[in-house]
Amino acid sequence: MDGTFSENDLSRVVAADKAHVWHHLSQHKPYETTDPRIIVEGKGMKVWDQHGKEHLDAVSGGVWTVNVGYGRESIANAVRDQLIKLNYFAGSAGSIPGALFSERLIEKMPGLTRVYFTNSGSEANEKAFKMVRQIAHKRYGGKKNKILFRDRDYHGTTIACLSAGGQDERNAQYGPFAPGFVRVPHCLEYRAADQGAPVDNYGEWAANQIEEVILREGPDTIGALCLEPVTAGGGVIVPPAGYWQRVGDICKKYDILLHIDEVVCGVGRTGTWFGYQHYGIEPDFVTMAKGVASGYAAIACCVTSERVFEMFKSDASDPMDYFRDISTFGGCTAGPAAALENIRIIEDENLLENTTRMGDYMLDQLGAMMDRHRVIGNVRGKGLFLGAELVSDRDSRTPVAEKQVQAVVSDCMAQGVIIGATNRSVPGFNNTLCFSPALIATKDDINHILSAVDGALTRVFG
Ligand SMILES: Cc1ncc(COP(=O)(O)O)c(C=O)c1O
Numbered sequence: 391m392d393g394t395f396s397e398n399d400l401s402r403v404v405a406a407d408k409a410h411v412w413h414h415l416s417q418h419k420p421y422e423t424t425d426p427r428i429i430v431e432g433k434g435m436k437v438w439d440q441h442g443k444e445h446l447d448a449v450s451g452g453v454w455t456v457n458v459g460y461g462r463e464s465i466a467n468a469v470r471d472q473l474i475k476l477n478y479f480a481g482s483a484g485s486i487p488g489a490l491f492s493e494r495l496i497e498k499m500p501g502l503t504r505v506y507f508t509n510s511g512s513e514a515n516e517k518a519f520k521m522v523r524q525i526a527h528k529r530y531g532g533k534k535n536k537i538l539f540r541d542r543d544y545h546g547t548t549i550a551c552l553s554a555g556g557q558d559e560r561n562a563q564y565g566p567f568a569p570g571f572v573r574v575p576h577c578l579e580y581r582a583a584d585q586g587a588p589v590d591n592y593g594e595w596a597a598n599q600i601e602e603v604i605l606r607e608g609p610d611t612i613g614a615l616c617l618e619p620v621t622a623g624g625g626v627i628v629p630p631a632g633y634w635q636r637v638g639d640i641c642k643k644y645d646i647l648l649h650i651d652e653v654v655c656g657v658g659r660t661g662t663w664f665g666y667q668h669y670g671i672e673p674d675f676v677t678m679a680k681g682v683a684s685g686y687a688a689i690a691c692c693v694t695s696e697r698v699f700e701m702f703k704s705d706a707s708d709p710m711d712y713f714r715d716i717s718t719f720g721g722c723t724a725g726p727a728a729a730l731e732n733i734r735i736i737e738d739e740n741l742l743e744n745t746t747r748m749g750d751y752m753l754d755q756l757g758a759m760m761d762r763h764r765v766i767g768n769v770r771g772k773g774l775f776l777g778a779e780l781v782s783d784r785d786s787r788t789p790v791a792e793k794q795v796q797a798v799v800s801d802c803m804a805q806g807v808i809i810g811a812t813n814r815s816v817p818g819f820n821n822t823l824c825f826s827p828a829l830i831a832t833k834d835d836i837n838h839i840l841s842a843v844d845g846a847l848t849r850v851f852g
Pocket of ligand 1: 453509510515618
């Protein structure tokens, strides 16, 4: 940062924020006596706040979004050029960046063919839910309309997405919810004992729990199964061996469409273009948002197979036959323009390979840290998407208090390192530290993050 502003220069901004901005997921009472943090500038892996204080960002903008890092002039230029040429036209027409980005994206997603543009992860998931419901009406007399979702998964903030939400603290006080969404058990092996699961073959057992729900509800009532490939805010849950194979078989057996929510994992986060590509899954819908344009523009997509697409154009004479959905801001051209450049950067800078290498390194180092800190009960992750679950006792696996987890996050923040933690998510289990540095992270960056966590754990837990 060039140091051209001081705290005083931003006092007006802070006052305006305190007077008028309602921050997401925030209790505002403390801001009556303290100032909110204003993030002023970013470059690479770093951001600076209103005091000019530098932070290393280990969570890509707080919510695993800025995959290619801050300050990318080439994305800004691509967006600027596009906005001057054409900023917007409704999605009933095409656009140059929309068509070219769709082509590039589909190259990365064998088996899928169609991209529906929208502007948030929640909205992308709603599109898939609506398609499932419409397919139920078109093909199954409305009966096959239920959507299965998994305990601990999150699919967004709208009422329908919360209806498919497996995190009870996210949902609490926002009901009543939409009918037709049914929960299946989570697949967190570290917590298998709490589920009464057998010691062997946990992956298959966890998948079989889905089948039990299907049989209980009636397979002819279930339209789709919606899952995160690696659960994010519910505790960075990497699926156990054998899980996905069995899930795929179950979906085929009961003619259930598979909707993979890649809002967090999509576009490189786990070291492949998409999280599901680690597991040989063949989805019918893939939704994505955050990393699609790394936060340089708001863009999200609901991508489908041709089989799904074909179901919406069988009778051109029927005015109700097609997908009668509108997304106003799905027609913004800044999104696909930024997303095209985002893909180019990931390819030209070999960021998938870097993500795998740095992710493996970080996971190893977090594992090694378990020797020094008994409070770390379990570490897990895929690529640069990692979690460390904190427990007060390794045998009983009792979660530490959320307050202590937040104390670790605050200690890191004081050291100038921004890490995350599960919060307002699963009651009693908001005890996992979360790491999702940008895909450009170097070994030095990872060491810097680890050393901050090491110090914080020592100070908070001894
Ligand atoms: C897995 C997952 N799906 C969907 C969403 C919702 O995305 P958005 O906040 O863009 O609506 C999120 C947001 O955190 C998410 O983590």
